[in-house]
Amino acid sequence: MYSLDINFLKDRPDIIKPPTGNDRQAQPEGSMTPLIIGVxxxxxxxxxxxxxxxxxxxxxxxxxxxxxxxxxxxxxxxxxxxxxxxxxxxxxxxxxxxxxxxxxxNQIKPWSAMLQDIRERTPPNVQIRSIQQKLVTVTTNSPAPATNNPKPGTPPPNPSANQITKLQIEGFARSFDDVNYLLLTLQRSPFLKSDETQLIVAKLDDSPGKLELNYPQNQNQAGGKVTYELPKMVRYSIQTSLNDVPASELIRELDRKGAVGLVTRIRTLQDKGVFQK
CATH class of the missing domain: 1.20.5 (Single alpha-helices involved in coiled-coils or other helix-helix interfaces)
Structure with a gap:
């Protein structure tokens, strides 16, 4: 009998033989490149x-x-x-x-302009003797506390006195109609408060002046003086207050009444933008 001895491992191509000494010497020199690159x-x-x-x-x-x-x-x-x-x-x-x-x-109102305005509004039959500024005491009652049932014997509220400046115009007129005409014209003045322009006194009084005539001396009569009593006139007193309207709003009236200095100053301030025109 014959036996077959077959070794399949020798025929497998995937089995690589271990390198020998000759194989190592046969390796190419390019195998050191990765090492050099790494260094x-x-x-x-x-x-x-x-x-x-x-x-x-x-x-x-x-x-x-x-x-x-x-x-x-x-x-x-x-x-x-x-x-x-x-x-x-x-x-x-x-x-x-x-x-x-x-x-x-803007708060200045020249007296010259106001007096000129009053003079222009004065009728021919009215004579102004004086214009004065006076401190007038105005008494007002302070408000009382709100109580439904005030206690008996509670004193009334104390009046408080305030002093305000008023303008008082006094003089003589031929008749009461002339005084009323003066009052109405003053109430239309832009320098005065119309609601506070009031007639305080208006009554018949002796004329402030007298008419005296001198006659010359002649052969039959010696010289002398004759005095005539003038008819009675109406003595009046008007009380008013100065208006609070700014002078920049009265520039036309001030210019008409001759307040040149103030008008020039106000117009200069208007040109600079301080006041609105």
């Missing part, structure tokens, strides 16, 4: 890191210089802002002073 990369990596660090340091220094420059500009701008704030405060102060001074001019 080069290992040497270059620290250089790249160092270069990047140096670049970042340069950028940080440049940014720090820019920050210092911006801080210097910020300090300059803050100083300029303080100066602007100070100038604004001074400007506002000057504006307030100008407005206060303008308000003073």
């Amino acid at each position: 080069i990369i290992g040497l270059l990596l620290p250089g790249l890191v160092g270069g990047l660090w140096f670049f970042l340091q340069q950028q940080n220094a440049q940014l720090q210089e820019e920050i210092n420059g911006l801080k210097a500009q910020l300090g300059t701008l803050q100083q300029a802002e303080q100066q602007i704030k100070q100038l604004t405060e001074e400007t506002n102060k000057v504006k307030d002073e100008t407005a206060a001074l303008a308000s003073v001019f």
Whole structure:
């Protein structure tokens, strides 16, 4: 009998024989390339890191210089802002002073203009003897507390006295109609308050003057003086108050009455924008 001895492992192509000494010597030299590349990369990596660090340091220094420059500009701008704030405060102060001074001019009403207005409104048969400013005491009752059942014996509320300036015009007129005409014309005056222009006194009185005539001496009669009593006249007293209308609104009347100085000042303030035209 014959036996077959078959070894299938020898026929498998995937089994590689272990390299021998001759095989090692036959390996190509290019097998060292990955190692060389790794060494080069290992040497270059620290250089790249160092270069990047140096670049970042340069950028940080440049940014720090820019920050210092911006801080210097910020300090300059803050100083300029303080100066602007100070100038604004001074400007506002000057504006307030100008407005206060303008308000003073706006409240002035020259006596010459008011007297001229009163003279033009006085009828021919009326004579004005005096125009005076007087402090008049006006008594007003203070409001009482609201009580439904006041206690018996409770005193009345104390009157409070206020002093206000009034304008008092006194003189003589030929008749009561002339006095009424003067009162009506004064109530239409732009310098006076119409609702506070009132007739206080109007009564017949002796004429303030007398008519005296001198006649010459002749052969039959000695010289002398004859005095004639004038007819009685109406003595009146009118009380009024100055108007609160600003002078800038009465500029035409003031110009008509000859208040040239005040009109010039008001027009100058209007040109500068302090007053509205």
